[in-house]
Amino acid sequence: MSDENGTPDTPGGPRPEPIRFFGTTWVDHDGGYRARRAAVAAGSLVLAAVCGLVLRFAYQGLQIADVGSAVSLIVVVMFAVCSALAFGHTWGAFTERPDPERQSSLRGLLAIGFLGSLLAYFVRSLTEAPGEKLHREEYDKARAAYDKRVSRRTGNPSRKRRS
Numbered sequence: 001m002s003d004e005n006g007t008p009d010t011p012g013g014p015r016p017e018p019i020r021f022f023g024t025t026w027v028d029h030d031g032g033y034r035a036r037r038a039a040v041a042a043g044s045l046v047l048a049a050v051c052g053l054v055l056r057f058a059y060q061g062l063q064i065a066d067v068g069s070a071v072s073l074i075v076v077v078m079f080a081v082c083s084a085l086a087f088g089h090t091w092g093a094f095t096e097r098p099d100p101e102r103q104s105s106l107r108g109l110l111a112i113g114f115l116g117s118l119l120a121y122f123v124r125s126l127t128e129a130p131g132e133k134l135h136r137e138e139y140d141k142a143r144a145a146y147d148k149r150v151s152r153r154t155g156n157p158s159r160k161r162r163s
Helices: 033-065 069-093 100-105 107-112 114-125 132-150
Strands: none
Touching (some): 069 107, 069 114, 107 114
């Protein structure tokens, strides 16, 4: 706060929304943005590999339990379908805001298809921070509206020349 007039020292207008793991470094690509992107890509890929191993151990547990080929097939298909749907949903959430009701109804599917979500994070972080495009569009739109609102007109409009 400024001591003279009590106004904040920070510039007015909309503030960028932070992105998980990136904060607001996505705005100017500063503050270790590239290193964070590399860390998110590597981390999501490592987590996907670890999760793949866990799923393999679970499948081997089903084989050891001798539950039958039908149950094993159902489990494999369920994880494959849920992972594909989770990938698509996560990828779509990077470009447009998901509906909160739909998001809560898909929570179970996304939990089962966690591998797809991790792979979507990996692929997206190769090009940008996951969700950066959506946040940048919203921030630029809010910034333009703010700049238009606070810009001052020049001159007296009643003295405008008529052509």
